[in-house]
Amino acid sequence: MVMNRKTNNNILVPTDFSDVADNALSHAITVAKAYGNEITLLYILEDGMLGGLFSGGQSDVMRDAIKAKLEAKAKEISDNSGVKTHARVESGKVYKTVSKIANEEQFDSIIMGSNGASGLEQIVGSNASRTIQYAEVPVVVVKQNTAKAHGYKKIVLPIDLTIESRQKVEWAIHLGKKFNSEVHVVYTKSSDEYLQRKIELNINLVNHQLKDSGLEHRVFAMEDGLLDNFANEIMNYANTVSGDLILVMTHTEKGISEMIIGTLTQQLVNRSQNIPVMCIHPHETGFTYDY
Numbered sequence: 001m002v003m004n005r006k007t008n009n010n011i012l013v014p015t016d017f018s019d020v021a022d023n024a025l026s027h028a029i030t031v032a033k034a035y036g037n038e039i040t041l042l043y044i045l046e047d048g049m050l051g052g053l054f055s056g057g058q059s060d061v062m063r064d065a066i067k068a069k070l071e072a073k074a075k076e077i078s079d080n081s082g083v084k085t086h087a088r089v090e091s092g093k094v095y096k097t098v099s100k101i102a103n104e105e106q107f108d109s110i111i112m113g114s115n116g117a118s119g120l121e122q123i124v125g126s127n128a129s130r131t132i133q134y135a136e137v138p139v140v141v142v143k144q145n146t147a148k149a150h151g152y153k154k155i156v157l158p159i160d161l162t163i164e165s166r167q168k169v170e171w172a173i174h175l176g177k178k179f180n181s182e183v184h185v186v187y188t189k190s191s192d193e194y195l196q197r198k199i200e201l202n203i204n205l206v207n208h209q210l211k212d213s214g215l216e217h218r219v220f221a222m223e224d225g226l227l228d229n230f231a232n233e234i235m236n237y238a239n240t241v242s243g244d245l246i247l248v249m250t251h252t253e254k255g256i257s258e259m260i261i262g263t264l265t266q267q268l269v270n271r272s273q274n275i276p277v278m279c280i281h282p283h284e285t286g287f288t289y290d291y
Contacts, residue, residue, distance in 0.1 A: 007108040007137075010038045010086075014098050014127075017043075017069070020113035024142040027276060028111040029081050031140075034151055034178055037108055038084040039077065042098065043070050045091045063089065095130035102137050109138040114269065129269060132250050132279045138171075139250070139279045141269050151179040156243040156275075158234050158264065159187045159206055161198050168247045169209045171280055175245070176215040183210055183217040186237055188230055231267035235275075243275050250279045 013028045015021040025041070032039050043066055070087040077085040090097050102110050114128040132139045157172050159165050172183045185206055190196045203219065210217040222233050238246055248265045269277050 007106050009036070010040050010107050012040050012042055012098065012102050012107045012110045014042045014044065014094065014110070014112045014131075015070070015073075017073075018113070019145075020115055020143060022113075023145040024111050024113040024140075025077070026145055027140065027142045029077065029083055030151055031109075031111065032083045033081070035108075038086065039074075040086045040088055040107070041070055041074050041077075042101065043067075043087075043089045044094045044097050045089065046094060094127040095134060098127070098131050099134035099136075102135050107137055109140065110135055111140040111142065114141045114143050129266060132265065132269065135250075136281050138281070140245075140276050141272075141279065142276045143272070144274045150244075152176075152181050152245040153179060154184060154241055154243045154245075155181045156184045156186060156234065156238040156241070156246045157206075158230075158246070158248060158268075159185055159199075159202055160264075161195070161202060162249075165249060166202060166205060166209075167282065168249060168280055169206050171278070172247055173209065173213045173215060176213065181215060181244075183215055184237070184241055184243065185210070185217060185219045186222065186234055187219075188222045188233075231264060231271055234264075234268060235271050238272070238275050246272060246275055246277045248277060248279055250281050 011028050011032055013021075013025050015025065025039075028039055031037065045063065045066070067087065067089045070089060074085040074087040077083060090101070092100075098110060098112070101107070110131065112128055112131065128139075128141050132141070152175050155172050155176060157168055159168075172181075175181060176183055185203065187199055187203055190199060207217075207219065220237060222230070234246065237243075246268055248268055250265055265277075265279055269279070
C-alpha cells in the first residue's frame with residue numbers, strides 16, 4: 001500500500017501461532033501480492049513471559065525454539081506464496097512493541113488478528129484495539145479467515161461530519177484502483193437542518209472525488225432514528241452487500257450528533273466478525289497518496 005510517505009515496503013504481521021493470527025497472515029499475503037510488499041512476521045515475548053515459566057538457560061532455549069519455528073514459517077510462506085517473508089522476535093508489551101516498530105521503522109501497514117483463543121494464543125487478540133490507538137500506520141484487523149484472491153472488491157466507507165472522515169476517501173480510491181473495487185458510501189441523515197446540510201456537503205464532496213477517480217460507487221443513507229445504532233447498521237449493510245473491507249478512522253470519528261457511545265472505530269472492530277476493518281490514523285487534510 002504505497003503512499004506519499006516513505007515506507008519500508010513491508011507489512012508487519014504480529015503472530016502468536018494461533019489460528020486467528022494465521023487468518024491475518026493469509027490476508028497479508030493477499031495484500032502483499034497485490035502491492036509487491038514484503039512481510040515481517042513478529043513474535044513478541046511479553047515482559048516476564050519466559051522468566052515466569054523458565055529460568056536461566058531454559059528461557060534462552062525457549063526463545064531460540066520460538067525463533068526457529070518463526071523462521072521456518074517465514075520460509076514456508078516465501079516458498080509457497082512468492083512473498084518474501086522475514087521472521088523477528090522481540091520482547092516487551094505487545095501493543096507498544098508493535099506500534100513502536102511500525103512507527104519508527106516506517107512499516108507500510110500492520111495486519112493483525114483479533115480475538116485469540118486462550119492462554120498464549122490470546123496475546124494478539126487482546127492487543128489489537130490498543131495497537132490501533134498507538135500506531136501511526138494503517139492497521140487492518142482480521143478475525144475470520146476471509147482472505148480472498150480478488151482482494152477488496154467491495155469497500156464500505158462510513159462518512160460523518162468531520163474533515164478527517166473525508167481522508168478515508170483517498171484510501172478507498174487508492175485501494176479501489178488496485179483491486180478494481182466498488183465503493184459503498186454509508187452515512188446517517190439528520191433531522192437537524194443545520195447538521196443535515198453539513199453531512200450533505202461532505203457526501204457531495206465524496207461523490208465528486210469518487211466520480212473523478214472512475215471507480216464504481218454507491219451511496220446509502222441511514223435514517224436519523226438509526227443514529228444510536230450506527231455501527232450495527234453499517235455492519236448489516238456491509239454483510240448485505242458482501243463487503244470485503246470497512247474503512248474507518250482511528251480517532252475523532254463520531255456520529256452526526258456525537259451521541260454514539262464509544263468510538264465508531266472500536267464498535268466496528270468489536271462487531272465485525274467476517275469483514276476486515278482497516279483503521280486509518282488521521283493526518284492533516286490534504287494528505288495524498290501515490291497510486
